[in-house]
Amino acid sequence: GVYIVFFLAISKNLFTPYLWYDEAGQFWIAKGLNHDSEPFTAEKGVLDVIENNKYYNLDPGGFGILLHYWSFISNHHVWLRMLPFLFFIGVVLSFVYLSYLWTKNSKVAILMGLVAILSPKLLYMGFELRAYSMECLGTVMGIIALEKLNTGITYRKLLMWSCVFAFFMTSRYSEILILYIVSLDILYLITKSKLTLAQKGLSILLYSLPLLLTLAYVYFFALIFQNNDLLELYYLPYLSNDISILI
Numbered sequence: 001g002v003y004i005v006f007f008l009a010i011s012k013n014l015f016t017p018y019l020w021y022d023e024a025g026q027f028w029i030a031k032g033l034n035h036d037s038e039p040f041t042a043e044k045g046v047l048d049v050i051e052n053n054k055y056y057n058l059d060p061g062g063f064g065i066l067l068h069y070w071s072f073i074s075n076h077h078v079w080l081r082m083l084p085f086l087f088f089i090g091v092v093l094s095f096v097y098l099s100y101l102w103t104k105n106s107k108v109a110i111l112m113g114l115v116a117i118l119s120p121k122l123l124y125m126g127f128e129l130r131a132y133s134m135e136c137l138g139t140v141m142g143i144i145a146l147e148k149l150n151t152g153i154t155y156r157k158l159l160m161w162s163c164v165f166a167f168f169m170t171s172r173y174s175e176i177l178i179l180y181i182v183s184l185d186i187l188y189l190i191t192k193s194k195l196t197l198a199q200k201g202l203s204i205l206l207y208s209l210p211l212l213l214t215l216a217y218v219y220f221f222a223l224i225f226q227n228n229d230l231l232e233l234y235y236l237p238y239l240s241n242d243i244s245i246l247i
Contacts, residue, residue: 003110006117013127014081023129027080029053030067054225058233060218062170063131080129087133088126092116094140101147131171138168138175142182149186153193158207161186166214176218183211 019027025035032044034056049068053061070083092113100109116122125132145161165179190203232238237245 002114006114010117010123010126011085014078014085016081016127017077019077019129025056026064026067026129027071029057029061029064030071032068050221054222058226059131059172060170060176060222062167063134065170066134067129081127084128084130084133085126087137088116088122090137091122091126091133091140094137094144098140098144098147134168134171135175138165138171139178141165141168142179146182146185146189149189153190153195153203155203155206158186158190158203159210162207162210166210169211169214170218173218173223176215179211183207 028034028037029052030049032046032048032052033041034052046065046068049064050061053059053064057064067080067083071080073079095116096109096113099112100106103109122133122136125136141164145164149157149161165182169176169179186207187204190200190207193200193203195203227233232240239245
């Protein structure tokens with residue numbers, strides 16, 4: 001009952017009709033256009049989405065490609081905002097699932113799902129037409145992957161999770177750093193497993209290949225055009241300047 005009330009309340013955000021500057025830019029990029037395109041310019045294809053993401057965005061561009069196909073169905077603001085909202089729902093369900101894995105108590109698990117809903121930043125990201133909620137879900141999925149792989153490693157599991165991570169790595173650059181840490185833990189699980197040396201080598205190869213291919217795409221089709229020197233952005237805090245961010 002509490003979930004129904006909460007979702008009825010927060011779903012009103014789907015009906016916010018106006019896109020602020022970054023959201024509007026994301027929309028036009030998803031159409032293969034950009035902020036400076038002439039009025040009434042015809043929509044373009046996915047290659048143009050990638051091209052415009054290079055110069056008019058500061059993330060790898062996976063969300064823009066996803067939004068490109070999502071908007072084939074409709075350009076209505078409610079439908080557009082449903083995409084980040086679905087990622088947010090995935091975060092809520094992931095909190096429930098993880099909590100159940102840890103506590104084996106369904107009541108506690110259901111209660112913990114409210115953490116995402118009661119977090120103002122997470123909730124805001126759940127409706128913004130940007131890649132933030134996609135990044136959040138990718139982060140929680142990383143934790144789920146560690147839990148599942150900790151119970152046993154198979155080629156199928158490694159390849160599946162690598163493909164999942166490759167998808168989420170295209171959301172935002174910070175997600176690459178998060179999944180890098182997750183990957184170090186997964187490589188540790190592989191090395192300490194009872195697999196033979198050859199099996200360990202094949203496991204590492206299967207897990208690494210999709211990630212390395214995605215990293216190559218992100219670097220050559222986005223990063224080198226957006227921030228080749230990896231300079232700090234003026235509007236973001238950095239650990240090098242304030243270690244208390246970790247808290």
